[in-house]
Each structure stands twice: as C-alpha cells, then as structure tokens.
Amino acid sequence: MAKISYRKAINQALAQEMARDQNVILMGIDVGGGQGGSGKVGSVGGVFGVTYGLYDKFGPTRVIDTPISESAIIGAASGAAVTGLRPVAELMFVDFVGVCLDQIYNQAAKFRYMFGGKAKTPLVIRTMGGAGMRAGAQHSQNLHPLLTMIPGLKVVMPSNPYDAKGLLIKAIRDDDPVFFLESKALYDMEGEVPEDPYEIPLGEANIVREGDDVTIVALGAMVRRAVKAAEALAREGIKAEVIDPRTTSPLDEDTILESVEKTGRLVVVDESPPRCSMASDIGAMVASKAFRHLKAPIGMVTCPHTPVPFAPNLEDAYLPSPEAIAAAAKKAVSFK
Structure with missing residues (x-):
C-alpha cells in the first residue's frame, strides 16, 4: 500500500x-x-x-x-x-x-x-x-x-x-x-x-490500541493524542484501550460498552467545550448502561468553555494534551 x-x-x-x-x-x-x-x-x-x-x-x-x-x-x-x-x-x-x-x-x-x-x-x-x-x-x-x-x-x-x-x-x-x-x-x-476503492461502515468503531486497565475514547484529531498518552501510560505499566468511534452518529455504543465492561474505567477526550459535548454524551451513555461495571468516576478531557484563543500559547493550552489525557487515565486507575 x-x-x-x-x-x-x-x-x-x-x-x-x-x-x-x-x-x-x-x-x-x-x-x-x-x-x-x-x-x-x-x-x-x-x-x-x-x-x-x-x-x-x-x-x-x-x-x-x-x-x-x-x-x-x-x-x-x-x-x-x-x-x-x-x-x-x-x-x-x-x-x-x-x-x-x-x-x-x-x-x-x-x-x-x-x-x-x-x-x-x-x-x-x-x-x-x-x-x-x-x-x-x-x-x-x-x-x-x-x-x-x-x-x-x-x-x-x-x-x-x-x-x-x-x-x-x-x-x-x-x-x-x-x-x-x-x-x-x-x-x-x-x-x-490502498489504491483501490473500499468502504468503512458508518457506526463501526475502531479499537486503535488494546488494553485492560482503562478505556480512552477519543474523536478525530484527538485520537493521535490519546495514543501518545497510552504509550506514556504503558511505560508506567498501565494498559489503556484506545477507541476511535469514527462516527458520532450513528455511535457504536456496543464497542465502547464492551471495553468499559472489561476495564471498569472510562476517559473521554473531545475537542469541544465540556457542556453538551460528545464527552458528556458518551459519559452519560456509559453511566446509564454500564454503571455496575465502573470502578472509578468517568473522566472527561475537553477544551475549556471559551472561544478558541488566537494567541499561539493560549491555543496550544486550549487543546486536550497527551499529558492531560494520561493524567485523567492515571486518576481513574488509582481511584479507591
């Protein structure tokens, strides 16, 4: 290819x-x-x-x-x-x-x-x-x-x-x-x-990286950042499963729920403000359908509830970073 x-x-x-x-x-x-x-x-x-x-x-x-x-x-x-x-x-x-x-x-x-x-x-x-x-x-x-x-x-x-x-x-x-x-x-x-045409079904998530300690769901450009966070977590002995839903509507709920049932922990990474975000939507879905499997509160790593800054240093800080994602995952894993 x-x-x-x-x-x-x-x-x-x-x-x-x-x-x-x-x-x-x-x-x-x-x-x-x-x-x-x-x-x-x-x-x-x-x-x-x-x-x-x-x-x-x-x-x-x-x-x-x-x-x-x-x-x-x-x-x-x-x-x-x-x-x-x-x-x-x-x-x-x-x-x-x-x-x-x-x-x-x-x-x-x-x-x-x-x-x-x-x-x-x-x-x-x-x-x-x-x-x-x-x-x-x-x-x-x-x-x-x-x-x-x-x-x-x-x-x-x-x-x-x-x-x-x-x-x-x-x-x-x-x-x-x-x-x-x-x-x-x-x-x-x-x-x-591949050079030849091919289709990927809408509503079918991709398990980008497998793990059994914590589930990280990330969207769009945030998937690469989630993978970087998972790689950093692996060096500390934490195995994170990274899921890319690919589509938000339809949403592949089954793949997310099955992962959470396995790991007991969820962190959602979303490049949007926190209110009414996909992070809050996915978090609510898991809380309502897989609550008994959760071992820790659901983590959400989002942008702040502000317009996107123009200043380069503020814009960089606005976006969810691999470090912030890893920190949220470690918090979920360490919850007692």
Whole structure:
C-alpha cells in the first residue's frame, strides 16, 4: 500500500467515486478555483488544496465553483440530492454552518421522514474543523456535538488517512445526508492507504490500541493524542484501550460498552467545550448502561468553555494534551 496524506486520501476518494458514478458532483467555494485570479481555472482546489486536480479531470459541470453563499451551496445540493444526483458540497469551515443550518437540520435531514421514506437524500457535506492552526475563534471550532444531535443526519470524523478514504467512499454511497468533518490539523498526516476503492461502515468503531486497565475514547484529531498518552501510560505499566468511534452518529455504543465492561474505567477526550459535548454524551451513555461495571468516576478531557484563543500559547493550552489525557487515565486507575 502506498503511504499518502490525509488530504490526498480524501482527494483520491472523491476522484474514484466521481469516476465510478457520473451522478457524483462536487460543489463549493473554490473547489475548482482559479477564476478571477492569476492562476488557471482548476489551480486552487479549495483553501487547503483538497480538491486540487478534480476540475481538470471532470470539468465545470461536475466540479462547480459556487458564489460565497453557504445557504445557496447547501440548498442547491439538497435539491440536487432528492432529484437523483449525489452531491458532495463543501463548506469551507464548519464554523460557517450557522449560515445554512436551516437547510441542514430543517430540510435535508428531514426529507426521508417527511415523505414517508420515499425520498432519498444522498448528500455529503464536507467541511473542516478544529484548533491548532492559528485561524482565530471564528475558524477553529469543532461543532460535531451540534451536528450530532440532529436526527436524520450522520456525522463522520476520520482520524487518519485510511479511515478518511474508506469513510468518505461509504458516505458518498449512502442514501442519507452525511456530515463529513475533517480535521485541518491532520491534512499532512500520512498513512498507508490502498489504491483501490473500499468502504468503512458508518457506526463501526475502531479499537486503535488494546488494553485492560482503562478505556480512552477519543474523536478525530484527538485520537493521535490519546495514543501518545497510552504509550506514556504503558511505560508506567498501565494498559489503556484506545477507541476511535469514527462516527458520532450513528455511535457504536456496543464497542465502547464492551471495553468499559472489561476495564471498569472510562476517559473521554473531545475537542469541544465540556457542556453538551460528545464527552458528556458518551459519559452519560456509559453511566446509564454500564454503571455496575465502573470502578472509578468517568473522566472527561475537553477544551475549556471559551472561544478558541488566537494567541499561539493560549491555543496550544486550549487543546486536550497527551499529558492531560494520561493524567485523567492515571486518576481513574488509582481511584479507591
């Protein structure tokens, strides 16, 4: 298998699915790029170059640069989906989801329900989130808890290049709307990825590292930090099991519960503020369904309840660190 970046894995998934199915189209701000600038058309491929080269392969009728209007992008993509196309719409940053939230939670997510199961909405909304890139409070949030609470919407958070490709292919082939939340901090991360297309089921967690002392559940970019914490814990004789849910909706509750039943301890790592977070959601689920197996209080390692700071030292401190994750795990293991 070739070793490619998270960015390239997403690009590869898009190219292969567009080649396989002519109904797959791509639309968003600068997804082709170059219009009105000094470069040729197709020279940009989005703000982080994720869609670079697709315009040259598939042309302007399938790689559609849109006006700077999130409502127009998601409204048009939702309508295209119910008429038989499989649009992949890009929101430049997840922070902009508020501009088009009605089209997402009140329209696309409800079409199947409102029309008695007769309407399919095979729509993928790609976007990027997360802190650590010095992009400021309005371009650095992770809003997956907000999106996860919407019935009818699936939410995907790939943590590595292999998962990014397989999950995106599965999302494009899905007949329901899927929010595909990429971490911009991972775009340069490299890993082994098969050249041929493959699917990873939505709602199937990955046990990244096995252990029997404490369960650590981490999402998106936090998975790498959880693994670093687990490696540090192992040097102290503590065996941590690291679970990557991959998707927050549907959530693979069974894998998490089975792990907690084995370890008796849970730490959840979530790059979002603590109130109404996935950390609190997963913690509550385990407390209600596996309370008798718990040997210690559930630990939550989250961002503080503040906007993302712009100052580099404060932004670094804002994010859950491997040291904080390890400390929470050790506290759980040492609880008497």
